[in-house]
Amino acid sequence: MKAAAFDYEKPADVAAAVKLLSGAQGMGKVIAGGQSLGPMLNLRLAQPQLLVDVRGIAEMCAVTETPEALTIGACVTHARIEDGKLPDATRGLLPAVAADIAYRAVRNRGTLGGSLAHADPAADWVNTLALLDAVAILQGPAGRRELKVTEFMHGPFATALAEDELLVAVRIARLSKAARWGYYKFCRKTGEFAEAIGAMLVDPERKVCRAVVGATTSVPHVVADARAIAERFMPDEALKAVEAAGLGDDPYERQMHFAALKRAAARMHGGGS
Amino acid sequence: MEGKSGKGVGASLLRKEDERHLRGRGEFVGDIQRPGMLEAAFVRSPVAHARIKGIEKPAGFEDRVFTMDDLADVKAIRAVTAIKGFKPSDMWPLARGKVRHVGEPIAVCVAATRAEAEDIAAQVYVDFEELPAVVDMVEARTSPPSLVHEEWGDNVFLETLVDDDFTAVRARAPIKLRRHVRTARQSMAPMEGRGVLCEWNTRLGQLEMYSSAQMPHINRSGLSECLGLDQGAIRVIAPDVGGGFGYKGILLSEEICLAWLSRRLGRPVRWLEDRREQLVASTNCREHDYDITIYAERDGRLIGIDCDATVDSGAYSLYPFSACLEGAQVASILPGPYKMEHFRCHTWSACTNKPPILPYRGVARTGVCFALELMMDAVAREAGMEPYEVRLANLVLPSEMPYDNITKKHFDSGDYPEAVRKAVAAIDLPKWRARQKAGEADGRRIGVGLSVYCEQGAHGTSVYSGWGIPMVPGHEQCFARLSPDGVLELRIGAQSHGQSMETTFAQVANEILGVDPDKVRLIHGDTALTPYSTGTWGSRCAVMSGGAVATAAREIAQRVKKIAGKLMEVAVEDLVLEDGKVKVAGTDKQMTLAEVAHVWYRAPQRLPADVDPGGLEATVGYKPQRDTGTFSYACHAVVVAVDPEIGHTEILDYVIVEDGGTLINPMVVDGQIYGGTAQGIGTALYEEMNYDGEGQPLASTLADYMPPDRPKCPNRASST
The missing domain is CATH 3.30.390.50 (CO dehydrogenase flavoprotein, C-terminal domain)
Structure with missing residues (x-):
C-alpha cells in the first residue's frame, strides 16, 4: 500500500512547529525518524493532511546537562545514545537499552521522543523512562509544561499531548554512583x-x-x-x-x-x- | 566428482546469476516501466464470508473502477480433477455474488499511480450480508457453521480412502499409540511478492504479460481458457523472479483482470502485490490435521499406520494444482521411507473461508514428515529404544532397492540407514545424552531431534495422470543453438528463480560439448522464446530440464562432429569435444566450435554435400525411461536447548546428511538445503498464519508473521 496524500513542512523552531500543528486543526502529525509512523502511513492506518518534520529543530536535537539532570532532545536518535554520544547520567542504562532496540538501521533514524510519543506499550523507552521517573517537556500554543512520563502516557498509543502540542525533550534525574x-x-x-x-x-x-x-x-x-x-x-x-x-x-x-x-x-x- | 574441464558437472562454479543480482541489476516486474502505464489497486473483501448485495462505484470514477459485471465475457477459473467425487469451484477473477475469504478481490481500480488507485479503491462501497465463517477445517466437514459453496451440500472438495483391515492388527499389536497432530497454516513469504504488467500489442494482436510466475506456459494456457483468446495471442514473460516456493505456481485472478484491462483501456497496466496482500489475500499453505494411530512390535518394528487426515484447502480450487493435490498426496506419502504391512488413510480436503492453499517446498511433505516422525519418537519411548534405533528397524534397506512401498511409490536407490547412522555419529549422540543426564547449569533442557525422509522429485506422466489436474507433466524440451561465434544458446520452458539453472545447465552443456560456461546463455521464462513446459515445480527441473539440455547438447555435439569431421577429413568417431574445441584424438589437429559454426552459417560452400540441413539448431525432448520420479533422501539431526521458563529455543547444533545423487553444482545444492532448513526452522518455531473465529487473519504484516531471520539460524550446518 501507498500513503494517502499529505502536505509536508519542516519548520526551524519549536514555535513554528506548534503554529503549523495548530493550523492543521487536528489533521497534523509530527514526524521525526518515521520508524513507526512510516509504516502506519503506508498502511493508511494514519492519514494526516500535514506532516510536520521536526528534525530541523536544533533545540529538539540538543542534549544539555546539569549536576542534577540530563535533558535529551526528542529528536535524539537511538544510535546516538547507543554510541555513547550523550553524557552518561544513568550508569550505562540508556546506552544498554538503546543498543537492543530493533536493528541498527532502525536505530539510525528512530528517536527517543518519537518512541515516547508513539506510546507503544512494548517500546523500550516507554518503559525505561517510566523506570527512571523521567519528565516530559511539552510545548503548545499556551507555552511549556512538564509532566512525569508516567502521567504523559495515558494508554496504548495514547498520550497527554494535545493536537497542537509538541514533545520537545525528556529530562532524566542523574543517578548516583551507587545506583x-x-x-x-x-x-x-x-x-x-x-x-x-x-x-x-x-x-x-x-x-x-x-x-x-x-x-x-x-x-x-x-x-x-x-x-x-x-x-x-x-x-x-x-x-x-x-x-x-x-x-x-x-x-x-x-x-x-x-x-x-x-x-x-x-x-x-x-x-x- | 568433477568434469574434465573443472567447470562441468560436479564443480562448485560461482553463479552466473550473481553478477546482476549482487549488483542490484536484476529486472523484476517492479523494475519494468512502460510509457502511459497505469497502476492497479484491488478492492478486497474485509470479511471472510458474505453475500454481496451491491457495489457502488465512486461518483466521477465510474471509468476507473471495474467489477465482474464489467468483465462479463471472462470465464471463472476452474481447476477440476479426474478423481471421482471431486467438487470443482468457480473462482471468479472478481467476486460474483459472494466473497469467500478476507482479501478476495471484488473490484479493480486504475490510476496513474498506485497511491491514487488506492484512493479510488477506498471510496468503492460494497454492501455485504455477512454469513457465518467456516474457519476450522475439521469443523468445516463435521459440523459446518455454513456452506462455502452452497450447491455442494458440504464443505469437502474431495474425500479419499486408502483402506485396509486393522481388526487383527488391533487385537495383536503390542504397541498401539494414537496422537492428534496439527501443523500451522503458513505463508511462503517469498522476498518478492507477485507482480503483473500487461500490455496489448496491436501489431501482433497479442497480449504481452510480465508476471512473477514459476510456470509461464501454464499461465498462458489458463489465460487463454479464461479470456477466450488463442494461446498464440498471449505471450507470458516471467523476468527475474524473487523466489517462488510454490506461491507463484498459479493462474492469478489479478493476471486475468490486468490482461482484460490492458486490452479494454489500450494502455499498459501494472499491479504489484504488497506484503499485506501477499500475507492475507493470496494463497497460504500447509495446514494439516492428523488423527493418527501407529501399531508396532515390541522391538519397534512397524505393523501399520491408520490415519484420518484433513487438509485445510481454503475457499477455492486453484489452477493448475487444484484443491486435491495436497490431501491426495498425504495419503500417498504418509508411510515415508519405512516398511509396514498395513496402511489405511482417510483424507478430507476441507473447504473453509480462508485463502486457498498451494504446495510449498514439498507437496504435503512437511506435515506428513512431522506427523510420522513424531509417531516414530513415540514408538521409541514406548519400546524403550533410542529414536534412531526405531528408524533403523524400519527403513527400507539398500539390499531391497529398488523398492515399491505400501503405496506403490518406487524408491529408486539409496542407503537410507546409512544416512541415519552418519547423522547420529556427526551429531555425537552419546555426548548429548550424557549432558542431558548431568543437567544444565542455567536450567535449560537439552533435546535431540531426528528426522528422516525420502522425497519424490520429477514426477512424471504416470504419477499425475491419475489425478487428472489441468496440468500433467510429460516430456521436457530444450532448444539449443550454436551461434556463429561459438556461443551456445539454450532455451527451456521452465523458469529459474533461485534454482541457479543459468549456471548449472551451462555446466551440463560444458560436460558434453566442452563449451565454456561463460559462453552459454540460458533463455527461460518467456513463452515466445522457449518450448512449452509445465514449468518449475515439484523438484523437477534438474532432472527434466537438465535432461533436456543434456540431450540437446548431445545432438549438437553430433552435428558439430559431422561438420568438423568432413572439414578435417577424419572420422566422427576420432573426434572429441574439449575446451570449446573439436579435437582429433591423438593428434594436434583441431578446430574451435566457433570455426565450425562459422562455416555452417557463413561459409556453407565449405560444407559437405550430405550435411544435415538441420544445422546447429535443434529442439529435442527428454523423458526418463521410468517416470515414477526420483527419490532423494536425507536425515536431519538437531540439538536444541529449551528455556522452560520462557519457552525460548536455541539451536545448538544441526547436522544434515542428504543423498541428492549426482550433484551438478554442490554449492548450489548446499544453498538449496540451507534455505530449506531455514524455512523448516520457521515452520517449527516461528511461522503461523492464525485466523480468529470470524475468519480474520491475525498476521497481516511481517511484524506479526515471523519468518526466521539470520540470528535464528545456525551459523553452519554440517552437510554430508
Whole structure:
C-alpha cells in the first residue's frame, strides 16, 4: 500500500512547529525518524493532511546537562545514545537499552521522543523512562509544561499531548554512583517489539527502589517501592506486581512477565541470563 | 566428482546469476516501466464470508473502477480433477455474488499511480450480508457453521480412502499409540511478492504479460481458457523472479483482470502485490490435521499406520494444482521411507473461508514428515529404544532397492540407514545424552531431534495422470543453438528463480560439448522464446530440464562432429569435444566450435554435400525411461536447548546428511538445503498464519508473521 496524500513542512523552531500543528486543526502529525509512523502511513492506518518534520529543530536535537539532570532532545536518535554520544547520567542504562532496540538501521533514524510519543506499550523507552521517573517537556500554543512520563502516557498509543502540542525533550534525574539497574526483555525474534519487559532500579542515595512490569496491554506498571522485588527477589511479590499490571489472567502473559522481572533482578545483582 | 574441464558437472562454479543480482541489476516486474502505464489497486473483501448485495462505484470514477459485471465475457477459473467425487469451484477473477475469504478481490481500480488507485479503491462501497465463517477445517466437514459453496451440500472438495483391515492388527499389536497432530497454516513469504504488467500489442494482436510466475506456459494456457483468446495471442514473460516456493505456481485472478484491462483501456497496466496482500489475500499453505494411530512390535518394528487426515484447502480450487493435490498426496506419502504391512488413510480436503492453499517446498511433505516422525519418537519411548534405533528397524534397506512401498511409490536407490547412522555419529549422540543426564547449569533442557525422509522429485506422466489436474507433466524440451561465434544458446520452458539453472545447465552443456560456461546463455521464462513446459515445480527441473539440455547438447555435439569431421577429413568417431574445441584424438589437429559454426552459417560452400540441413539448431525432448520420479533422501539431526521458563529455543547444533545423487553444482545444492532448513526452522518455531473465529487473519504484516531471520539460524550446518 501507498500513503494517502499529505502536505509536508519542516519548520526551524519549536514555535513554528506548534503554529503549523495548530493550523492543521487536528489533521497534523509530527514526524521525526518515521520508524513507526512510516509504516502506519503506508498502511493508511494514519492519514494526516500535514506532516510536520521536526528534525530541523536544533533545540529538539540538543542534549544539555546539569549536576542534577540530563535533558535529551526528542529528536535524539537511538544510535546516538547507543554510541555513547550523550553524557552518561544513568550508569550505562540508556546506552544498554538503546543498543537492543530493533536493528541498527532502525536505530539510525528512530528517536527517543518519537518512541515516547508513539506510546507503544512494548517500546523500550516507554518503559525505561517510566523506570527512571523521567519528565516530559511539552510545548503548545499556551507555552511549556512538564509532566512525569508516567502521567504523559495515558494508554496504548495514547498520550497527554494535545493536537497542537509538541514533545520537545525528556529530562532524566542523574543517578548516583551507587545506583544499580537491571533490564530484561523477551522478543521472539531479534528486532521485534518485546513480549515482556522487566526493569528495576535501586539508587539508595536518592532513596529510589523502583521496578517496571513492561510490555503490558497499556501503560508500564510501576512499582514505586520495589524493595521486595529488587533488593531481594521474592517470587510472590513479583507475581503480585504482574497481577497488579493486569497480566494475571493469561497464563502465558503471567509467566513471561514474571520471568522478565526475575531475570531483570538477576541481572541487576550481576548474574542470570 | 568433477568434469574434465573443472567447470562441468560436479564443480562448485560461482553463479552466473550473481553478477546482476549482487549488483542490484536484476529486472523484476517492479523494475519494468512502460510509457502511459497505469497502476492497479484491488478492492478486497474485509470479511471472510458474505453475500454481496451491491457495489457502488465512486461518483466521477465510474471509468476507473471495474467489477465482474464489467468483465462479463471472462470465464471463472476452474481447476477440476479426474478423481471421482471431486467438487470443482468457480473462482471468479472478481467476486460474483459472494466473497469467500478476507482479501478476495471484488473490484479493480486504475490510476496513474498506485497511491491514487488506492484512493479510488477506498471510496468503492460494497454492501455485504455477512454469513457465518467456516474457519476450522475439521469443523468445516463435521459440523459446518455454513456452506462455502452452497450447491455442494458440504464443505469437502474431495474425500479419499486408502483402506485396509486393522481388526487383527488391533487385537495383536503390542504397541498401539494414537496422537492428534496439527501443523500451522503458513505463508511462503517469498522476498518478492507477485507482480503483473500487461500490455496489448496491436501489431501482433497479442497480449504481452510480465508476471512473477514459476510456470509461464501454464499461465498462458489458463489465460487463454479464461479470456477466450488463442494461446498464440498471449505471450507470458516471467523476468527475474524473487523466489517462488510454490506461491507463484498459479493462474492469478489479478493476471486475468490486468490482461482484460490492458486490452479494454489500450494502455499498459501494472499491479504489484504488497506484503499485506501477499500475507492475507493470496494463497497460504500447509495446514494439516492428523488423527493418527501407529501399531508396532515390541522391538519397534512397524505393523501399520491408520490415519484420518484433513487438509485445510481454503475457499477455492486453484489452477493448475487444484484443491486435491495436497490431501491426495498425504495419503500417498504418509508411510515415508519405512516398511509396514498395513496402511489405511482417510483424507478430507476441507473447504473453509480462508485463502486457498498451494504446495510449498514439498507437496504435503512437511506435515506428513512431522506427523510420522513424531509417531516414530513415540514408538521409541514406548519400546524403550533410542529414536534412531526405531528408524533403523524400519527403513527400507539398500539390499531391497529398488523398492515399491505400501503405496506403490518406487524408491529408486539409496542407503537410507546409512544416512541415519552418519547423522547420529556427526551429531555425537552419546555426548548429548550424557549432558542431558548431568543437567544444565542455567536450567535449560537439552533435546535431540531426528528426522528422516525420502522425497519424490520429477514426477512424471504416470504419477499425475491419475489425478487428472489441468496440468500433467510429460516430456521436457530444450532448444539449443550454436551461434556463429561459438556461443551456445539454450532455451527451456521452465523458469529459474533461485534454482541457479543459468549456471548449472551451462555446466551440463560444458560436460558434453566442452563449451565454456561463460559462453552459454540460458533463455527461460518467456513463452515466445522457449518450448512449452509445465514449468518449475515439484523438484523437477534438474532432472527434466537438465535432461533436456543434456540431450540437446548431445545432438549438437553430433552435428558439430559431422561438420568438423568432413572439414578435417577424419572420422566422427576420432573426434572429441574439449575446451570449446573439436579435437582429433591423438593428434594436434583441431578446430574451435566457433570455426565450425562459422562455416555452417557463413561459409556453407565449405560444407559437405550430405550435411544435415538441420544445422546447429535443434529442439529435442527428454523423458526418463521410468517416470515414477526420483527419490532423494536425507536425515536431519538437531540439538536444541529449551528455556522452560520462557519457552525460548536455541539451536545448538544441526547436522544434515542428504543423498541428492549426482550433484551438478554442490554449492548450489548446499544453498538449496540451507534455505530449506531455514524455512523448516520457521515452520517449527516461528511461522503461523492464525485466523480468529470470524475468519480474520491475525498476521497481516511481517511484524506479526515471523519468518526466521539470520540470528535464528545456525551459523553452519554440517552437510554430508
